[in-house]
Amino acid sequence: MRDATPGVVAVEEVAGQWLLEALDLPSSSAVGFVTGCTTANLAGLAAARDALLAARGWDVATQGIQGAPRLRALVGAERHGSVDLALRYLGLGAPTPVAADAQGRMDPDALRAALGQDDAPTVVCAQAGNIHSGGFDPFAPICAAAHDAGAWVHVDGAFGLWAAASPALRHLVVGLADADSWATDAHKTLSTPYDSGVAVVRDAGALRRAFGHSADYLLHSQEPDPHELVPEMSRRARGVPVWAALRSLGRSGLVDLVDRLVRSSRGLAMGLAEVPGLTVLNDVVYTQVTVAAVDDETTLAVLARLHEDGLVYPSASRWHDRAVMRFSVSGYATDDVAVAQTIRTVWEAVEAVTLGEG
Known part of the structure; x- marks a missing residue:
């Protein structure tokens, strides 16, 4: 908590800002340090679920999801199973696959057609790094089509999101920063220990609304505590190993x-x-x-x-x-x-x- 352990919280926040800078993601985004990319996907998709339903007049925090407007998830045919698992945890059921090419990259034309078939609140799950080919979805047309339809774009980038750090690889991630949330693992590239996932959400308020909470016995700060951006209250300072790795490496x-x-x-x-x-x-x-x-x-x-x-x-x-x-x-x-x-x-x-x- 910020008031009880201000030094640790400061280290985590510095690590979060360094990540946003290194990956060229919006600087005002919220960063939550979680157990791994499955939980990072869950965090980003929870923010998406709540925000999309709120736009339809439904408050998940007070009304739950029973009886809520149906929310659909559109995913590439070769997405990672952790996306399906996160959607299941959130009570959203199985996603709707969208055609992918021979390298597992989502077809933006097929996505646009799928978006036009229904006006339900929709989250589009794109992929940075196919598990077999390493291929990257074409983010620019995906984000454009999704946002034209009022959909939220979440990017599962367990290992591939780190490509955004390299100028030589920027061609793989054109349009990546146009998404609404992102998920990655630090252990897959930074070689931090396991239990080191990262969730990033453009709308910081959406992530806090999804996981924020209060109790009389907790200390409260004007700024959100790290545990208000993730699914857990009791958690170790996962951002510290990420800070250490980035501090050691430098840009x-x-x-x-x-x-x-x-x-x-x-x-x-x-x-x-x-x-x-x-x-x-x-x-x-x-x-x-x-x-x-x-x-x-x-x-x-x-x-x-x-x-x-x-x-x-x-x-x-x-x-x-x-x-x-x-x-x-x-x-x-x-x-x-x-x-x-x-x-x-x-x-x-x-x-x-x-x-x-x-």
Whole structure:
């Protein structure tokens, strides 16, 4: 609380302002430090829910959501499951998918058509960084179409929101700052410990109205306390590790970190593309590299070999109806040596599987 622990609150607020500056988001936005991107999505979508329903004359805080005007959520066909989970927590049910292209990016024309089918209060959930391709939704036309229809735009940017920190990657996030709320994880790029998500809402009052509360025994300040911007009252000072990481890196260090992760991803993709029998399936625009062997059986066998060895540990997934290996380059220690070692280890695993060794 601000009056009880003013130093810690000041550190969190500085961290929030640094984040807004680094990611080029509106400077007056509210920043809440939460457990992870699922909860950050929940926070942004709670603010959206309450604001959209308030515009229709319905106060969620006093009336709840039973009997409220139906609120719909439009999402890309390849959104992350945490968005669905947050919507479920908020009592909004399953979202309506909008068509996406081969890299998982939402089709703005399909979105505009979907928006025109209904005049219900609507939240549009865009994505910064597809989990398989790393692709970014086209934010400018998405925000324009949504706002023309009176909809709220929320961006799930668990790892991809950090692209906004790099001038070299700004082409990926054109229009990002036009959204109404954003969510990200600090552990995926800043390498803070887990339990380090960030929710950002353009309308600071909307976030406080969604989570603000009072009790006679609590100290109260003129300015909102950090716990009034997030779902929890009892919480550790999650913003302090974020402050420490940003203080250590500085602005130029953050840019260098993001650029190095992307450079490592591209080097990894180039090397894996040379492995006989492997195919890189995505356009490597950010930090995700998704590959597959000639068939699902071989892909899964290579994965098993890698996991047994333990030096390189890609995740198993399915994309475009086939088994894939997904490499997410987000560790600050990843360098050219690590990339070369990964390529070599994967090459050896593929050879062992295809030649029938051990």
